[in-house]
Amino acid sequence: MQSMLRGKDWIETVDWTTEELETVLQTSWDLKSRFALGEPHRLLQDKTLFMMFFEQSTRTRNSTEAGMTQLGGHAHDLTPDKMQISHGETPKDTGKVLSRYGHGIAIRNCFYGVGNKYIREVAEHASIPVINLQCDVDHPCQSIADLMTIREKFGHNLKGMKFVIAWTYAPAYARPLSVPQGLITLMPRFGIDVTLAYPKEFNLIPRTVEAAKKYAKESGSKFNITHNMDEAFKGAHVLYPKSWGCHQHLQDQGVAEADRKKVGMDLINKYKNWVCTEKRMKLGRKNAIYMHPLPADRGAEVEDAVIDGPQSVVFDQAENRLHTVKAIEALTMGGRP
Numbered sequence: 001m002q003s004m005l006r007g008k009d010w011i012e013t014v015d016w017t018t019e020e021l022e023t024v025l026q027t028s029w030d031l032k033s034r035f036a037l038g039e040p041h042r043l044l045q046d047k048t049l050f051m052m053f054f055e056q057s058t059r060t061r062n063s064t065e066a067g068m069t070q071l072g073g074h075a076h077d078l079t080p081d082k083m084q085i086s087h088g089e090t091p092k093d094t095g096k097v098l099s100r101y102g103h104g105i106a107i108r109n110c111f112y113g114v115g116n117k118y119i120r121e122v123a124e125h126a127s128i129p130v131i132n133l134q135c136d137v138d139h140p141c142q143s144i145a146d147l148m149t150i151r152e153k154f155g156h157n158l159k160g161m162k163f164v165i166a167w168t169y170a171p172a173y174a175r176p177l178s179v180p181q182g183l184i185t186l187m188p189r190f191g192i193d194v195t196l197a198y199p200k201e202f203n204l205i206p207r208t209v210e211a212a213k214k215y216a217k218e219s220g221s222k223f224n225i226t227h228n229m230d231e232a233f234k235g236a237h238v239l240y241p242k243s244w245g246c247h248q249h250l251q252d253q254g255v256a257e258a259d260r261k262k263v264g265m266d267l268i269n270k271y272k273n274w275v276c277t278e279k280r281m282k283l284g285r286k287n288a289i290y291m292h293p294l295p296a297d298r299g300a301e302v303e304d305a306v307i308d309g310p311q312s313v314v315f316d317q318a319e320n321r322l323h324t325v326k327a328i329e330a331l332t333m334g335g336r337p
């Protein structure tokens, strides 16, 4: 068990060894037990986390802020318009200044081709740990909470388990690629067989697919890609149908920035049958679970009967966002002197 994590940035799970990720999971269970017992665990007393949100959030914002309160510290809820970022202050200067005031910086910036670079630039110049609250490449706070949830439902030996992440039709807006990318790069490291299913235009950033293949090879698990949703669902233990946009495809095709929204939404509207229905859920195993990071586009990407049904674990996932982010905060902002 790796315990020297103080000061380490949490940007992508690929930056952490499997042993370090096990420490996060073990700490998450410890903090979940203490929370259940009502036992105080003020591990970050008087410490400050600066949370910068470039986009909206319900789960990430509230779990991260509640986590700091429960750990005895405080979180500032910031947006670019509350800061000089909106007047062009650089990531370097922002990182250096916030490092003089507190103990951690947490950022959500999902702009395609921008977010991960922005977070890494802040981290390069900050002298306190930086936590990625979702970018265009990874959503590590989500994927680690999902792994915790899967272990709670199926136990620790996940060898041979079939995990399916499938694209879904959700017309409200084009979501980032970071959740599927975060899942395919994390799950194979823990022996899980991953199937990624999507209509051909909804490919992910190539470096994340390459990482998934590499981890699968190293751990002896499988990583498959299909463009058939029914085929993907067959025999699955975990069904994780969720929407994302075709950002990489539009970039590959050279579609101009000004036209991307319309072209992207037209492509989403081509695949209205990519929906998680009760009928499709029956293709999975009898004890299969339904997962979604939320918010879900109810009635479009998933039927209410599925998301509210007995196989759904979406609120367990949402709860585990709290316990896992507290572990990340406590280990990186506190921990061993």
Ligand code: CP
Binding pocket: 056, 057, 058, 059, 060, 061, 134, 142, 293, 294, 295
């Ligand atoms: N799953 C997730 O990140 O939700 P929010 O966008 O509400 O934070």
